[in-house]
Structures are given as structure tokens and as C-alpha cells.
Amino acid sequence: xxxYWHKQVDQGRRFxxxxxxxxxxxxxxxxxxxxxxxxHAVVVSAVGSVRDVAFRGIKAGAKLPITPPRMHRHEVAxxxxxxxxxxxxxxxxxxxxxxxxHVLAARSSGEVIGGHLFDATVFATCEIVLSELExxxxxxxxxxxxxxxTVFIQEG
Amino acid sequence: xxxYWHKQVDQGRRFxxxxxxxxxxxxxxxxxxxxxxxxHAVVVSAVGSVRDVAFRGIKAGAKLPITPPRMHRHEVAxxxxxxxxxxxxxxxxxxxxxxxxHVLAARSSGEVIGGHLFDATVFATCEIVLSELExxxxxxxxxxxxxxxTVFIQEG
Amino acid sequence: xxxYWHKQVDQGRRFxxxxxxxxxxxxxxxxxxxxxxxxHAVVVSAVGSVRDVAFRGIKAGAKLPITPPRMHRHEVAxxxxxxxxxxxxxxxxxxxxxxxxHVLAARSSGEVIGGHLFDATVFATCEIVLSELExxxxxxxxxxxxxxxTVFIQEG
Numbered sequence: 001x002x003x004y005w006h007k008q009v010d011q012g013r014r015f016x017x018x019x020x021x022x023x024x025x026x027x028x029x030x031x032x033x034x035x036x037x038x039x040h041a042v043v044v045s046a047v048g049s050v051r052d053v054a055f056r057g058i059k060a061g062a063k064l065p066i067t068p069p070r071m072h073r074h075e076v077a078x079x080x081x082x083x084x085x086x087x088x089x090x091x092x093x094x095x096x097x098x099x100x101x102h103v104l105a106a107r108s109s110g111e112v113i114g115g116h117l118f119d120a121t122v123f124a125t126c127e128i129v130l131s132e133l134e135x136x137x138x139x140x141x142x143x144x145x146x147x148x149x150t151v152f153i154q155e156g
Numbered sequence: 157x158x159x160y161w162h163k164q165v166d167q168g169r170r171f172x173x174x175x176x177x178x179x180x181x182x183x184x185x186x187x188x189x190x191x192x193x194x195x196h197a198v199v200v201s202a203v204g205s206v207r208d209v210a211f212r213g214i215k216a217g218a219k220l221p222i223t224p225p226r227m228h229r230h231e232v233a234x235x236x237x238x239x240x241x242x243x244x245x246x247x248x249x250x251x252x253x254x255x256x257x258h259v260l261a262a263r264s265s266g267e268v269i270g271g272h273l274f275d276a277t278v279f280a281t282c283e284i285v286l287s288e289l290e291x292x293x294x295x296x297x298x299x300x301x302x303x304x305x306t307v308f309i310q311e312g
Numbered sequence: 313x314x315x316y317w318h319k320q321v322d323q324g325r326r327f328x329x330x331x332x333x334x335x336x337x338x339x340x341x342x343x344x345x346x347x348x349x350x351x352h353a354v355v356v357s358a359v360g361s362v363r364d365v366a367f368r369g370i371k372a373g374a375k376l377p378i379t380p381p382r383m384h385r386h387e388v389a390x391x392x393x394x395x396x397x398x399x400x401x402x403x404x405x406x407x408x409x410x411x412x413x414h415v416l417a418a419r420s421s422g423e424v425i426g427g428h429l430f431d432a433t434v435f436a437t438c439e440i441v442l443s444e445l446e447x448x449x450x451x452x453x454x455x456x457x458x459x460x461x462t463v464f465i466q467e468g
Contacts, residue, residue: 003335004344007328016163016294018307021220023159032160042357042441044287045198047243047258048306049214049222057420058361058391058435064333066361066436074422079214081271083258084240084396084416087359088439100439102359102395104240104260104416104424108213110230110269112260113422115393123214124222124302127244127256129198129289131356133441138328146436150360151330172319172450174463177376179315188316200443201354203399203414204462205370205378235370237427239414240396260396260416264369266386266425268416279370280378280458283400283412285354285445 005153009040012132019126025050025085026099026119029128033089033097040133043101046085048126051078054118055103065147076113079123080105083112088133090140090151098140098149161309165196168288175282181206181241182255182275185284189245189253196289199257202241204282207234210274211259221303232269235279236261239268245286246296246307254296254305317465321352324444331438337362337397338411338431341440345401345409352445355413358397360438363390366430367415377459388425391435392417395424401442402452402463410452410461 015036019028033041054075062070084104092098104114137154171192175184189197210231218226240260248254260270293310327348331340345353366387374382396416404410416426449466 002340002343002347004329004331004340006330006344006348008348009326009328011167011323011326014165014167014289016165016289016291016307016309017160018162018309019160021302028158028160031158032162035158036162036164044200044356045242045244047256055422057393057418057422059420060390062391064436072420072422076422078216079218081213081258083260083270084242086357086396088357088441100359102393102418104270104395106213106258106269106271108215108228110211110213110228110232110271112268112270112424113418114395114416114424115418115422124220124304125299125306127307129244133326133328135328143437146333148436150437151328151439153328153330167323170321170323170445172321172445172447172463172465173316174318174465175316177458184314184316187314188318191314192318192320200356201398201400203412234372235374237369237414239416239426240398260426262369262414262425262427264371264384266367266369266384266388266427268424268426280376280460281455281462283463285400 007135007153009133009135012134015130017128019122021122021124023122024119025122030097038132039091040138041089041130043085043087044129044131046128048082049079049123050082050120051123053105053120055115057115067147090138092140163291163309165289165291168290171286173284175278177278177280179278180275181278186253194288195247196294197245197286199241199243200285200287202284204238205235205279206238206276207279209261209276211271213271223303246294248296319447319465321445321447324446327442329440331434333434333436335434336431337434342409350444351403352450353401353442355397355399356441356443358440360394361391361435362394362432363435365417365432367427369427379459402450404452
């Protein structure tokens with residue numbers, strides 16, 4: 001029992017993706033992943049602007065598992081500068097691409113807000129760099145302990 | 157009409173770059189890119205501290221295109237921890253390296269601020285990891301619709 | 313005198329690492345690096361949630377070197393969404409893996425806080441993607457001018 005799981009993966013394809021103004025960020029990312037059969041990937045970089053950002057924070061003092069009453073949902077009209085988009089794409093139990101993304105967005109005041117991304121609409125542009133990870137035994141499933149979907153790694 | 161553009165690129169060179177205390181972050185990044193003929197690259201990571209950070213936010217409720225009256229310019233003396241630097245280097249219409257970078261910086265209070273980076277001075281140090289992207293048909297031009305320069309991708 | 317130092321490195325191994333709930337984030341990252349003999353690496357992505365986050369900010373108006381009276385230490389119980397983890401692993405003077413990491417975490421309110429990470433405990437999960445950098449002449453040492461450990465690059 002080490003407290004962590006790991007897997008060495010191979011570097012696969014690398015993509016530059018530009019999502020256009022007015023498009024749903026998460027929906028288009030999933031649509032793109034399907035169109036090029038991208039099973040495992042990591043967001044290396046994302047820069048642009050967004051509006052109508054919906055995301056989640058965890059309530060202070062919350063215990064596991066993370067259930068809806070322990071979350072706080074935010075919807076911010078913006079527009080805001082997209083200052084960070086962190087996360088990965090892993091296949092779910094049915095082999096479909098599942099995104100786990102956390103967003104960082106800057107208000108006009110300069111204040112940065114963010115959390116677990118539900119969705120956002122691209123404002124002016126969104127330039128994303130994706131790296132494919134090649135490996136087997138990496139899937140996202142619901143964690144009963146955590147209450148949220150997370151990567152399960154089959155080591156070896 | 158899919159709502160996005162994409163291009164598969166090859167993994168090129170990888171660099172560790174350390175910009176010294178007192179130097180202009182953006183100016184040195186461009187100078188470095190020119191010195192090694194880096195046309196397309198992505199910032200994988202940047203960690204350090206900055207002072208005299210100038211950046212832009214988009215005003216709440218703003219419409220496209222993003223024009224100066226719809227932006228809010230910030231100048232923060234700091235120093236601040238550099239907690240994120242996201243973006244890419246693409247050639248502009250003349251083939252010169254053009255950086256599109258968004259900055260995240262932490263105040264003494266722990267509050268994080270950020271937006272579209274104009275420039276910053278390195279405070280104690282700045283350690284950057286850059287990945288070169290090899291491909292043709294990727295250039296940054298002014299978007300008339302968006303009001304800002306963005307990546308134009310020639311697919312195929 | 314260019315004001316920066318750089319080194320071209322080779323792309324080494326790539327790892328997906330999942331640190332389990334209740335584990336110390338930094339301690340487990342170092343333990344993992346030692347177990348696979350990872351000397352130089354960069355955090356490409358980290359997404360999850362944390363609690364008991366300890367980090368540092370630099371006081372506004374502080375001068376170099378960064379000494380303890382010029383820092384502000386924060387300890388936040390949370391839990392919080394982990395919205396960014398930026399930095400690298402480099403060998404220290406004894407060849408031991410040394411992490412320089414800056415953290416970004418989102419409060420329930422959506423407000424993002426962060427700075428130089430001292431440590432954090434994984435809340436529900438923490439999914440990390442690491443890229444190994446292969447090269448010699450890259451070590452972290454204390455900078456007398458800066459007051460903090462930083463990467464020293466032996467060029468050429």
C-alpha cells in the first residue's frame with residue numbers, strides 16, 4: 001500500500017484545436033476527441049475567453065463522498081478571460097471519452113474564479129493544445145468513496 | 157461546419173528556460189524564441205515570481221469584438237508568486253514569434269489575479285518549460301470578429 | 313549577458329499518477345519520483361481536490377532576497393478543488409528529487425487562492441500527468457540573490 005497508483009504511458013499524437021466563438025467548450029472537446037478516436041489525452045494548454053461558465057466548488061468543511069448538497073454550483077455570465085483549463089480525457093466504462101476539467105477564469109476586476117467545469121461557451125476564441133497518452137488500463141469510473149468519477153489505473 | 161478547427165502537429169524540441177531576476181518576461185521569451193528559431197511552441201509550465209505585472213480583463217457584459225473600451229487594464233506592483241502562465245507562441249503574418257499568454261499571480265493574501273498578459277518583470281526567478289510544435293498552416297492573425305489576434309489553422 | 317539561461321532537453325518517460333484520498337500530495341510525488349528514478353520532470357497537469365493546503369505568498373513591496381519575514385504563510389482547511397499545480401522536479405545538490413510547485417485551489421465561493429506550495433492532503437482524488445525531461449546540467453540550488461532554491465542551468 002503506497003497511497004498512489006501509476007502507469008507509464010507512451011506519447012501519442014499532439015493536436016492544436018481552436019474552438020470558435022459561440023461554441024460549447026466541453027461539447028466540442030468531446031466531439032473532437034470522438035472524431036479522431038482520442039481515448040486518453042491531457043490538456044497541455046488552453047487560452048482564450050469564455051462566457052456563461054458553469055462550475056462547481058466543494059463546500060468548506062465537507063466530508064467524503066462529494067454529494068450534491070456538499071457542492072456549490074456557480075454560473076457566471078462574463079465574458080471572462082480563460083486563464084487555465086486543466087485536466088484529462090479518459091474513457092468511461094463504455095469506452096466513451098470522458099473529460100475531467102477544472103477551469104480558471106478572470107473577471108474584469110482581475111479576480112480569478114474557478115472550479116470543476118460543467119460547461120462554458122467560447123467568447124472570442126479558445127486555443128487548446130492536447131497530448132495523446134497511449135496506454136491500456138486507464139479508465140474513469142465512479143469512486144464510491146469519493147462520490148465523483150476518477151481515473152482507475154490497472155498497474156503493471 | 158463543426159465549430160472548431162484542428163491540426164495534428166509533431167513534437168519538436170523541448171526547452172528549459174530560466175529568465176533572470178529583473179528581466180522582462182515576455183521580451184525575453186520572444187528573444188529566446190527568435191534565437192533558437194522557435195516558430196510554434198506551447199508553454200508547458202512556468203513557475204517563479206513576478207513584479208510590475210500588466211494584464212487585461214474583459215469587462216462584464218462586453219460584446220464582440222473585444223475593443224479597448226471593453227477591456228480593463230491592470231498594473232500590479234507586487235511582487236507576486238507566478239502561479240500560472242498559459243499560452244502559445246505562433247508566427248504572426250510576417251513570420252515573427254507572437255506570444256498569446258495568460259498570467260496567474262498570487263497576492264500576499266493568497267488571492268489569485270490574472271488575465272491576458274501585457275508584460276511582467278521577473279522578481280526572484282522564472283523557470284519555464286517549452287514544447288515545440290512542428291507543423292505548417294498555423295499562424296496568428298487579427299480576428300475581425302473577435303477583435304483580437306488568434307490562431308488560424310489551415311486544416312488538412 | 314542575455315538575461316536568461318536555457319537548455320534543450322529530450323523527452324523521457326511519461327506517467328499518469330493518481331494519489332489517493334488522505335495522502336500527502338508533495339510527499340507522495342517525491343516518493344513516486346524516487347521509486348522510478350525520475351530526476352528531471354515537469355507537471356503537465358494535475359486535477360482533483362485537496363484539504364489542509366499550506367502555501368506561501370510574497371509580501372507586497374518585498375525586496376530580494378525572499379526571507380521568511382517577507383513571506384506570508386497560509387493554511388486553508390478546505391476542502392478545495394485543485395485547479396492548478398504548476399512546477400517541476402529537479403535534483404538538488406545531493407541528487408535527491410526536489411519539487412518546486414505552485415498551487416491553485418478554488419474555495420466554495422469560486423474564489424481562487426494559491427502560491428508556493430508547502431504541502432496539501434489529497435481530498436477525493438488527485439490525477440497527475442508527469443513528463444520526464446532528459447538532460448544533464450540541470451540542478452536546483454539555493455540562490456543567494458533570490459533567497460530561494462532555483463534551477464541552475466549549465467548551458468552547452
